[in-house]
Amino acid sequence: MSSKQVDTSGFGAYAGPVLRNDEGAFIFEIADHHLNADERLHGGMMMTLASIVLGSVAKETAAEKAPGATVRPLSLNCDFVSAGEKGDTVEGRAEVTRATRTVLFISGELRVGTRMLMTATGVYAIKGPDET
């Protein structure tokens, strides 16, 4: 299976590298610098990863509707279902629940194999290429 690296420039680089396989899933391996003091995947890191997964799907959906359009997060809700350990390979997926002209509802999850780490929902505003 082929995979390509997801653009995580700026702050997102701390959460990386994040890969994307040809099924559209986001793949992330938990390393030392992602851990908290309890040697578990850091909560902020997990939410950053969720924001990358949901944000990427939102951005793609907006760009399909109008070339050059971008998105801005309005709300992100993250539920911490279980903890991530060093060496775990996390798989992230997200889908569009509803798309209106100006707003996207995205729902996603992070899991390790069959174990759910996080469920997340986000609401994104669509900004056209001519808007600031």
Next chain:
Amino acid sequence: MGPMFEREENGARIFGFFADERHLDENGAVHEGMLMTFADAFLGSAAHRGAGGRSCVTLSLQASFLAEARAGDFIECRTRIDKTTRAIIFVSASFSVGGEDVMTATSLWKVLGER
């Protein structure tokens, strides 16, 4: 992430940090994941105090993004304990820059070892 600042005002814990280049997304605004990472740290610290110093883990955190923050901004976080039960702490917070809210957050924390 840091440095981070912390003080108390009328019994409420107030935290703060300076946003810098490391915290930005590709559009030059502070990354929402960064803001939520600070929220996890600050609201978690408030929950820990609300639980009388016992350890807490995040169950759920919801953030609303009201405005964008930029590099150089001093972001202040005011936390509030909404409810404390034996096993669960409810914490909310607002993040502001120069008096204008940039993010609000609500969260649920589990006190470890309690049921």
